[in-house]
Amino acid sequence: MAESMQGLKRSHRCTEVSEADLGKTVTVMGWIQKRRNLGKLIFVDLRDRSGLLQVVFDEESVGTQDFEKAGRLRSEFVVAVVGTVGKRDGGVNESLKTGSIEIKATQLRILSEADTPPFPIDSDRSVKDELRLKYRYLDLRRPVIQKNLMMRSRVATLIRAFLAEEGFLEIETPVLTKSTPEGARDYLVPSRVHPGSFYALPQSPQLFKQLLMCSGYDRYFQIAKCFRDEDLRADRQPEFTQVDMELSFVDVDDVIDVNERLLARVFREVLGVEVPLPIPRMTYREAMERYGSDKPDIRFGMELRNVSEVVRDCDFVVFRGAVEQGGSVRGINASGQGAMPRKKIDALVEFAKGYGAKGLAYAAIQEDGSVKSSFAKFLKPEEMDGLITALDGRPGDLLLFAAGPDKMVFDVLGALRVELAGQLGLLKKEDYRFLWVTEFPLLEWSEEQNRYTAMHHPFTMPMEEDLQYLDTDPGRVRAKAYDIVLNGTELGGGSVRIFQNDIQEKMFACLGFTKEEAYERFSFLLDAFRYGVPPHAGLAYGLDRLIMLMAGEDSIRDVIAFPKVKDASCLMTEAPGAVDEKQLEELGISIVEQDK
Ligand code: ASP
Secondary structure (H helix, E strand, O other), rough: OOOOOOOOOOOOOHHHOOOHHHHOOOEEEEEEEEEEEEEOEEEEEEEEEEEEEEEEEHHHHHOHHHHHHHHHOOOOOEEEEEEEEEEOOOOOOOOOOOOOEEEEEEEEEEEEOOOOOOOOOOOOOOOOOOHHHHHHHOOOHHHHHHHHHHHHHHHHHHHHHHHHHHHHHHHHOOOOOOOOOOOOOOOOOOOOOOOEEEEEEEOOOHHHHHHHHHHHOOOEEEEEEEEEEOOOOOOOOEEEEEEEEEOOOOHHHHHHHHHHHHHHHHHHHOOOOOOOOOOOOOEEEHHHHHHHHOOOOOOOOOOOOOOHHHOOOOOOOHHHHHHHHOOOEEEEOOOOOOOOOHHHHHHHHHHHHHOOOOOEEEHHHHHHHEEEEEOHHOOOOHHHHHHHOOOOOOOOOOOEEEEHHHHHHHHHHHHHHHHHHHHOOOOOOOOOOOEEEEOOOOEEEEEEOOOEEOOOOOOOOHHHOOOOOHHOOOOEEEEOOOEEOOOOOEEEEEEHHHOHHHHHHHHHHHHOOOOHHHHHHHHHHHHHHHOOOOOOEEEEEEEHHHHHHHOOOOOOHHHHOOOOOOOOOOOOOOOOOOOHHHHHHHHOOOOOOOOO
16 A cells, blocks of 8 residues: 655655765655565665665564565565664675665655566666567666666756857757758658648758858757658667757857867766867768778777779789779778688678678788788789788788779778777777768769769858869869767767858759759748858757767667667557547548558
8 A cells, every 4th residue: 555755755865875874864765676584674775766775674663563564565666764874784785885884764654566567677687678668667767777867967968058158049949840951751740720731840950050040149059859750770769869059150160179178078077088189080081091981980990901003903803893993992901810710701701791792802811921812813922912011911910802882892891890890899888089070072972863962961061172063073072061970970960051142052953953942942041041141050969879879888779768669669658659530530631551
């Protein structure tokens, strides 16, 4: 039976009680983690979001009635305990913050009883994801998740405080809106008042924040929910949180400066980690050439080397053909892996195929200097020597090569170096290596759509020195766009925006929009620009990913209170779900059965 807490007031969270309180009377409330019944004494671990505290009941101190109640306690009962703080009799538990003390109970109330939970609420047991997410409210009691969400709250608070100090205003933008220019599929919300019309949920506050700049707000930020209807991967959610900002009268360096200081502050205060400033910068081109990725993990080397010149005329058709067809041959050196067993190498080849490679060529340099290789028989000795020199190969090293179109070669080797680094234990989570990647291409050719698409979005400013190519060779135009990368993960990105009519029109032309089409989608922004627009630039972080990396988690689900699973459903609420016929009628919607 549930008792009321009337007359009692919590004085401490569990781990706020300390040796400084010895002899004092405290009132604590929380969940029973564990009960041990020793006959004359009953021990209980009491849990709240701060941690655990031991409570001991003996009949003499707590009275017969409450002692009997204590005997009925089970895991996850919610209780209130009044008691005296004392030293632990049975020795100190070093693993607990409150390990040297205990509460000797003088009063116990059972505020609520609990069924046996479907899994135990402690951190070190692995529970199946489906079960955890179905009972998320229980999963959220687990200390690891609580720690993550507390960190998330702390980071959000720090970001708000820092940006306010820097003169940013926090302004909310609509969730029921029109399509935004981020380029993913929109979530649509049907309008009842305008049957047949739909709102789109924002993929980002992009257009609104640019409008706020037009309106003179100067520096804006928002911790904003964004929505993208994409097929989910491990680090994606249909709704996610951005730390979004926009600044007026600034250029690339200004945005980078304020954000470096923001990141340094957050990492110092939350993790005690010093981020050396300035954060290094690398152009997109350099990132691709050296790491095969626009979000390179720079915690380790294993850089790519272009060996096309060395093998241009060799008799190995895979290599020669790739170069002849305008592609390249590139390699990495897995140093010290020369003795890797054939089976493991075969697994790497399979891995490479997953990224589009037809195969992976390897050369293992033996301790005596001889080479075991999949392709040596096609190469002249001086060609093999050339490859080894190009990759700084030494006895005991394993050289791996991919050949083909540049993009595929970058993809394959970029992924392979990270995979190998993982296998070799080179990826230390607590080693935080930030990097700015700059000078992204403005446009990206889409085979599917047979046209250029914006690599960032259509309002991104080309670099001044490349403006001349907008008409003649748009593919080579670089943008004033930048990404902030941490340990191989893109944490955020942004750009300087186009604020000049003529450049914007050229940009739309490159994207294959007529003036009318562009106007149809973004009229309000283009109109706003006619009434005095300041130069402006901005950036947005994925807050979920940032917290994931800070918390050392592998999935953003572990830093989101109520996440969805891969098919975008919520296992707890069972959203999305069917709705009443009546609701559909009001919206003027009828469901067409689809063949599966
Ligand atoms: N709206 C952009 C994005 O979501 C960020 C920006 O350009 O500020 O990627």
